[in-house]
């Protein structure tokens with residue numbers, strides 16, 4: 001283990017999302033450190049990425065609903081080289097697909113661990129990293 005390999009991104013050069021009507025509540029809830037996702041009123045499917053229509057049943061009805069913040073690493077990779085792009089000061093950085101307890105899968109970063117600590121199936125818990133006053137990223141750390 002080396003300190004240089006601690007996965008702790010600075011977030012300072014991140015490209016910012018375009019916040020639209022369908023995603024505004026998601027980003028607002030991330031700023032509040034209490035992420036909400038759209039839960040289908042018809043079939044109960046938890047939607048991610050937010051949008052107007054349920055990916056499972058096609059319903060337009062949904063309710064923004066808080067998530068537990070608990071999940072598992074569905075898969076991941078560790079980026080070691082990012083020369084010339086937004087992540088070049090943050091490598092190594094872990095990029096994971098996190099399967100939430102609710103079933104939705106979010107792409108995020110797994111922070112504050114060593115690359116060799118990561119394994120598919122490990123439990124993770126949500127954390128937050130503010131980029132600016134408008135955008136806070138949901139991040140995950142090992143539980």
Ligand SMILES: [Zn+2]
Pocket residue numbers: 040041042043044045054055056057058059
């Ligand atoms: Zn549905």
